[in-house]
Amino acid sequence: MIKRTILVVEDERIIARDIAMQLCDLGYEPLGPADTGEQAIEMAGQLRPDLVLMDVHLGSAMDGIEAAQAIRTQFDIPTVFLSAFSGDANSARAQLAKPAGYLAKPFEDYELREVIEAAFKDR
Amino acid sequence: MPIKTTSKAIKNLAPTTFNRNLWLLMGMLVLIAVGFATYVWLEERVNRANELRIQSSMLTDELRQSSEDLTKMVRIYVATGNPLYKKYYQDILDIRNGKKPRPAQYQQIYRDFVLAGDVPPDASSHQLISLLDLMRQADFSEQEIQKLTTAKTNSDTLTKIEFEAMRLSEAAVVAENVAEHNKATLMLHDEVYLQAKSSIMKPINDVISMMDMHTIAAVNSAEMAIIYLRALIIVFAIGLTFILIRTYSSLKNQLGGTPQEVYSLISNIGTDGLSTAIHATADNEDSVLGWLAKKQASLIELERERNINESDLRIAAAAFETQDGIVVTDAHSVVLRANSAFSKIIGYTVEEVVGRDMNFIQSDRQDAHFYTVMWESILSNGSWQGEIWNRIKSGETRLHWLTISTVKNEDNVVTHYVGTYSDITERKQAEVELTKSIYRQRATVDASPVPLALNDEQGNITYLNNAFIRQIGYTLEDIPTIADWWPYAYPDPQYRQWVADKWQKSLEEAKRTSQPFVPIELKIQCKDGLERYFMVSASAIEGGYTGEHVVAFYDITERKQADEALRESEFRWKFAIEGSGDGLWDWNVPESSVFFSTRWKTMLGFAGDEIGSSLDEWSKRIHPDDMAKVMADVQAHLDGTTPHYVNEHRVSCKDGSWKWILDRGVVVERDAAGKALRVIGTHTDITSRKQAALALLAALQDKDALLKEVHHRVKNNLQVITSLLRLEAGRCVVADTKEVLGYMRGRIRTMAQLHESLYRSGTFASVDLGVYLSQVATQAFKAQELNCDSVRLTLNLGSVQAGMDQATAAGLLLNELVSNCLKHGFPEGQTGEVSVELQPANDQDKPADGRWSLRVSDTGAGLSPDFEDKRKASLGLQLVTDMNHQLDGILVIDSVPGAGARFSVEFTVQAPAVLVIPP
Incomplete structure (x- = not known):
């Protein structure tokens, strides 16, 4: 069975590594990580992942919401937002990107699992 | 009399011409009716003769036709031998002789149709009658019947030949003798046969000619009679017309015009009376119209005379029937006549009065002496007049004005007295009342609390009332004239002059406009030397102010002093406000004008004369952004919705800068309808305060953003640590270490959760402890994935706000307790329940002492006997002890065997510390 691929977009490398490890444990194939919004779009175009895990706050000109919107419209790939504050992902702007899920930092193993499973279930 | 003559003339005239003409008309009409009836009868006769002619010719024709048909039948029979023709032959004979019924319409063509096989109409219903009998019925003459009988007899002769021919032919057929058969045929065609046939036709022809003759004669005679009758009827009609014309003209002569004219004239007289004039001419003088004209003329004359008499009478009656009562008596005072006015005055009817002595109405109000004097006057002077009391019918005595005159004859002897009465009781009473009222008015004037003075037209002061003397002090002795009054009242000559001018002006104004005198406010020096203020007004007693008039003085000194005091206090009040540094405004709402105090103006950088007094001076300087709110607030207070008007808004200053103004006001005067008339308020410069507040707000917003960022960073860092x-745990192979790392993550999660809760609360100062602890418990429970299916978590947490320090301690404590329960309470898949509660310690919803109890209990295995040893070894339970200490709480751990362990911490929830942001 082919593993589902998930692109991790997170400028904090330690967190990115942690997520990647957890994804492996859950039986997915992590891609990336991408540091910036621009990079995320580029990698999503090249690798065509099944899902994108996107940090809302990226240290780049383009933030996570903008990147998620572009990825959704260009490649039709769903995004799960990661943020330290639930308020960010619940904002009207974030809702415009139609996220497949939302994860508040810090998150537990089971939370990551549940949100990804829900995202794939919706597909 | 002319009327009687005319009625005789009508009687003579009527039977001679008019009746004769009527009788003639009747006769004529009878004659015409008889002539017309005869005419109709004759016409009928002509028709009957013509009908007979047609019927006769049809019967003779039938006889001829039957003979022809018999010949035809016999010839065919002999030629063909067909017995059917013999039967037809016999039928024709039988019908002619009345032995068989006559078919309908037999006189028409019949036999040819029978021969052709067309079945004739049902014949049985028709009469059995021989042709000869029919002819007799048809009114043929005897001569004609004879001729027809001859024809019939001859026809029978021919029949015999035909029967012989038929018998011969039948025999020939039986014998098959052709010669015999030919003989039979010849018999029907030979000379004898044709002669016999001719002998039948000849009498028939004769009958036809004879019948023509006699029917035509009948018709002709009848027609002749008709022509004579027509001529006769025409003659009668002409005669009738002539008589009608004569009757009409004689009627017109008698009436004197056409009946329509006479009718319309009479109907006019009926409806309009005599106003429509009838014109009689010489022609119709002796006619109905002529007599009507004469009668009308005489009636008009009579009417005119009557009118003249009536108007004479009316004048006399009117003279007698004046408003004054008039009585005529004889020389002995016996009433002869009285008019209705008199009757009305004394209450008796005229009939009751006539014939009585005049003294019947005399009252006892006046003594005998009065009457003696009266009669002396009448006898010596011939007349008397004066007031006299009489008793009238109702019993009351009334005062009358009586004039008695005497009427004397040629010998200078009194024959009649004429008395004229008028009732003056009420007038007399009114006079008395007037006198009384004058006295009463004087009493009123005296009693009036308002000082009053009466002046006459010569400038004398005629009267001063008590109030005048009491309040102003002067008496009539002091001021007998107005000229005396002036120097006393107005000692200052200048003021006196001003008063004199003003008084004169007011008087003239009142005279000119006929309006009441407009009171003047005057300062008068009283007799005691004090000056007092009065409103002084004048009113004329009898029209115009030239004559006598009353002058009234209303003391207004006290009101004046009150006004003065008020003015002074208002001034002080304004001064006080100005002194406080606030600007003052006083708005006259109906006039839309505002008094702005000097301070108000200088506050905005203007000098006193740079700002007018229109409302616009303020409103045009209001900041556009504040305008709507200002106007709404002002309107709300004007409408009475708000008790005061308060608004903070910006106003532009002279130098173009904006100043924040605290504007406060209140309506101080409203009209009867509640509409605001006057509003007073103040302007306070709050620019510096406002700027400070704005700066503070901005700083707060900055700090808020900064705090958010800090919390975000903290949470992000906590995520890094968790990761x-x-x-590390993922890499670790020692199970113990892995577990420890898991616990560490749980503790960090608990702290991160607090940051999230603080962020959500928006204040960063406090959290709802119940909500936060619920999340902590749920997360801790979910993180222990092992038991999540078999162990249930129940939450029952009340709502209370707690500060960050207490929340951190409580959160960590709860995390340890839940983890502990799950770790030790339910070994190897044991099922059960973990319950978390946060309730007031004393069973109150909101404990006043702030004591709350946090309890964690499970239905698991309960505390192991070596729990105390484990407690010392376990970091988690040591943390529980530490956190409890930090909360300053009381920790109770107990275990119910078979019912699990129970941990409870009772502590005081502190009011959250206010977050002080350093400037």
């Missing part, structure tokens, strides 16, 4: 721990 590090997880990475």
Whole structure:
């Protein structure tokens, strides 16, 4: 069975590594990580992942919401937002990107699992 | 009399011409009717003769036709031998002789149709009658019947030949003798046969000619009679017309015009009376119209005379029937006549009065002496007049004005007295009342609390009332004239002059406009030397102010002093406000004008004369952004919705800068309808305060953003730590270490959760402890994935706000307790329940002492006997002890065997510390 691929977009490398490890444990194939919004779009175009895990706050000109919107419209790939504050992902702007899920930092193993499973279930 | 003559003339005239003409007309009409009836009868006769002619010719024709048909039948029979023709032959004979019924319409063509096989109409219903009998019925003459009988006899002769021919032919057929058969045929065609046939036709022809003759004669005679009758009827009609014309003209002569004219004239007289004039001419003088004209003329004359008499009478009656009562008596005072006015005055009817002595109405109000004097006057002077009391019918005595005159004859002897009465009781009473009222008015004037003075037209003061003397002090002795009054009242000559001018002006104004005198406010020096203020007004007693008039003085000194005091206090009040540094405004709402105090103007940088007094001076300087709110607030207070008007808004200053103004006001005067008339308020410069507040707000917003960022960073860092721990745990092979790392993550999660809750609360100062602890418990429970299916978590947490320090301690404590329960309470898949409660310690919803109890209990295995040893070894339970200490709480751990363990911490929830942001 082919593993589902998930692109991790997170400028904090330690967190990115942690997520990647957890994804492996859950039986997915992590891609990336991408540091910036621009990079995320580029990698999503090249690798065509099944899902994108996107940090809302990226240290780049383009933030996570903008990147998620572009990825959704260009490649039709769903995004799960990661943020330290639930308020960010619940904002009207974030809702415009139609996220497949939302994860508040810090998150537990089971939370990551549940949100990804829900995202794939919706597909 | 002319009327009687005319009625005789009508009687003579009527039977001679008019009746004769009527009788003639009747006769004529009878004759015409008889002539017309005869005419109709004759016409009928002509028709009957013509009908007979047609019927006769049809019967003779039938006889001829039957003979022809018999010949035809016999010839065919002999030629063909067909017995059917013999039967037809016999039928024709039988019908002619009345032995068989006559078919309908037999006189028409019949036999040819029978021969052709067309069945004739049902014949049985028709009469059995021989042709000869029919002819007799048809009114043929005897001569004609004879001729027809001859024809019939001859026809019978021919029949015999035909029967012989038929018998011969039948025999020939039986014998098959052709010669015999030919003989039979010849018999029907030979000379004898044709002669016999001719002998039948000849009498028939004769009958036809004879019948023509006699029917035509009948018709002709009848027609002749008709022509004579027509001529006769025409003659009668002409005669009738002539008589009608004569009757009409004689009627017109008698009436004197056409009946329509006479009718319309009479109907006019009926409806309009005599106003429509009838014109009689010489022609119709002796006619109905002529007599009507004469009668009308005489009636008009009579009417005119009557009118003249009536108007004479009316004048006399009117003279007698004046408003004054008039009585005529004879020389002995016996009433002869009285008019209705008199009757009305004394209450008796005229009939009751006539014939009585005049003294019947005399009252006892006046003594005998009065009457003696009266009669002396009448006898010596011939007349008397004066007031006299009489008793009238109702019993009351009334005062009358009586004039008695005497009427004397040629011998200078009194024959009649004429008395004229008028009732003056009420007038007399009114006079008395007037006198009384004058006295009463004087009393009123005296009693009036308002000082009053009466002046006459010569400038004398005629009267001063008590109030005048009491309040102003002067008496009539002091001021007998107005000229005396002036120097006393107005000692200052200048003021006196002003008063004199003003008084004169007011008087003239009142005279000119006929309006009441407009009171003047005057300062008068009283007799005691004090000056007092009065409103002084004048009113004329009898029209115009030239004559006598009353002058009234209303003391207004006290009101004046009150006004003065008020003015002074208002001034002080304004001064006080100005002194406080606030600007003052006083708005006259109906006039839309505002008094702005000097301070108000200088506050905005203007000098006193740079700002007018229109409302616009303020409203045009209001900041556009504040305008709507200002107007709404002002309107709300004007409408009475708000008790005061308060608004903070910006106003532009002279130098173009904006100043924040605290504007406060209140309506101080409203009209009867509640509409605001006057509003007073103040302007306070709050620019510096406002700027400070704005700066503070901005600083707060900055700090808020900064705090958000800090919390975000903290949470992000906590995530990094969590990730590090997880990475380490993933790499670790020692189960114990892995578990420890898991616990560490749980503790960090608990703290991160607090940051999230603080962020959500928006204040960063406090959290709802119940909500936060619920999340902590749920997360801790979910993180222990092992038991999540078999162990249930129940939450029952009340709502209370707690500060960050207490929340951190409580959160960590709860995390340890839940983890502990799950770790030790339910070994190897044992099922059960973990319950978390946060309730007031004393069973109150909101404990006043702030004591709350946090309890964690399970239905698991309960505390192991070596729990105390484990407690010392376990970091988690040591943390529980520490956190409890930090909360300053009381920790109770107990275990119910078979019912699990129970941990409870009772502590005081502190009011959250206010977050002080350093400037």
